[in-house]
Amino acid sequence: MRxxxxxxxxxxxxxxxxxxxxxxxxxxxxxxxxxxxxxxNDERWLLLGGPAAVxxxxxxxxxxxxxxxxxxxxxxxxxxxxxFMRLIAGTHQIRIGFQRAGLTDxxxxxxxIHLPKFSDHPIDEVAWPELDRVELDREADRLMCTLNAKLxxxxxxxxxxxxxxxxLQVEDTLSVDIDSIHRSALAHIALADYN
Numbered sequence: 694m695r696x697x698x699x700x701x702x703x704x705x706x707x708x709x710x711x712x713x714x715x716x717x718x719x720x721x722x723x724x725x726x727x728x729x730x731x732x733x734n735d736e737r738w739l740l741l742g743g744p745a746a747v748x749x750x751x752x753x754x755x756x757x758x759x760x761x762x763x764x765x766x767x768x769x770x771x772x773x774x775x776x777f778m779r780l781i782a783g784t785h786q787i788r789i790g791f792q793r794a795g796l797t798d799x800x801x802x803x804x805x806i807h808l809p810k811f812s813d814h815p816i817d818e819v820a821w822p823e824l825d826r827v828e829l830d831r832e833a834d835r836l837m838c839t840l841n842a843k844l845x846x847x848x849x850x851x852x853x854x855x856x857x858x859x860x861l862q863v864e865d866t867l868s869v870d871i872d873s874i875h876r877s878a879l880a881h882i883a884l885a886d887y888n
Contacts, residue, residue: 706821708749709807712845713740713835718801725840726796732839735887737810739774743802744858745781745794745879746849755780760811768885773808782859783881793859802850803842804880805833834859849879851875 719725729740757781762768770776770787774844779790796803807829809822837844851874856863862879 704748705749705753705803706824707763708752708847709809709824709833710746710752710849711751711805711837711844712743712795712806712847712849713747713803713837713840714845715801715803715840715842719796720798720800722796722798729840732836733851736772736774737808738804738832738836739808740796741778741794741804741806742796742800743804744852744854745778746804746806746850747855747859748849748875751878751882752849753780754879756808758882758885759808763811777806777808780882781887783861784864785886801883803840804843805836806808807833811815830852844864851878 725859755777758844759777768776770779779787782790782793784790812820851871853876861881863873863877
């Protein structure tokens with residue numbers, strides 16, 4: 694399988710994601726997810742549990758992996774959202790992907806994620822997708838309202854909860870730093886089909 698490659702000189706746009714804060718910890722994640730699935734427009738919108746989103750680079754890396762698998766018709770999951778979550782979770786098992794990366798009881802934050810459409814360019818000429826941020830923000834706002842959530846004022850950031858939730862392998866478990874969490878999250882995606 695040939696991986697998609699984007700030249701270094703092409704600047705990466707911000708990933709289309711929105712941090713959500715709930716007024717209290719989630720007590721019925723299944724009900725929230727069921728409601729979300731009914732309200733979303735398509736499978737290109739999904740919810741990640743708060744600790745699962747480590748950085749925009751992690752989200753773009755998972756998106757590139759998803760695009761490659763979709764183009765090569767070798768996704769393990771039957772839907773784009775499930776395959777993306779599986780990659781974020783670093784596993785070949787869909788069920789474990791939902792457990793690690795999905796919204797769960799006691800989460801007080803989540804990430805609303807949009808999966809941009811894939812380019813029609815050949816694999817070696819992939820370009821970053823063009824994003825209509827106004828339309829995406831409008832749809833994200835609508836979904837946030839249906840979830841009764843408030844917008845977090847920051848992009849995804851690595852933290853210790855990410856290590857436990859995603860079962861990341863970090864160099865030094867006594868003094869976990871942001872860089873080691875980030876590196877581990879990226880490696881997690883690359884090894885998803887082997888773990």
